[in-house]
Amino acid sequence: MTKAVIFDIDGTLVDSVDLHARCWQQAFHEIGRDIPFRDIRAQIGKGGDQLIPVFLNKSQRTRLQESLDSRRSALFKADYLPRVKPFPKVRSLFVRLRRDGHRIVLASLAKSDELAVYKQIACIDDLIETETGSSDVQRSKPHPDIFQAALQRLPAAERGSAIVVGDTPYDAESAAQAGLQTIGVLSGGFAEQDLRSAGCIAIYRDVANLLENYESSPLV
Secondary structure (H helix, E strand, C coil): CCCEEEECCECCCEECHHHHHHHHHHHHHHCCCCCCHHHHHCCECECHHHHHHHHCCHHHHHHHHHHHHHHHHHHHHHHHHHHCEECCCHHHHHHHHHHCCCEEEEECCCCHHHHHHHHHHCCCCCCCCEEECHHHCCCCCCCCHHHHHHHHCCCHHHHCCEEEEECCHHHHHHHHHCCCEEEEEHHHCCCHHHHHHHCCCEEECCHHHHHHCHHHCCCC
């Protein structure tokens, strides 16, 4: 029986994947690299430490990675974060989970101030048991650090019955390395087959669809 549910945020609880991709595209453009939107979007779900090496060689990363990541963060907070919207029924799903005695954990690579805004956008800040953010990990997805950190926030008795909900193959790959199974949602725009190939044990259109099918889902 599932006792704890660990949620990714971007693309899972809030509609932000395209915004992140546009923000990265703008940041790369400012350093003279024009990268197709579709190529960047395919990498969203990773943190800057894993995304930037896809597009810059080692020499470029040595010179530019820190400033590029900082610029992207500033751009996102100023121009893109205010445009993030919640997906339908996020709060309703969380209320149902809490009613049924499930512990809820957020596992995001967002910085703490961004994470606070996300919780307000999704109207879930009063329903969260605990959370992890970028400051809790050394490596981003698809490495397991973020979910390992989330597990450490749980009582030992609940770690073996936790499950992840995420929207990218990187969520499923990261969770698997941490010994967790993943429910996939298509709201982040990744293909169902990609989520299944990465190890998702069930796929739903979005969290609203997961709530509709709650009783037959791996959440119970």
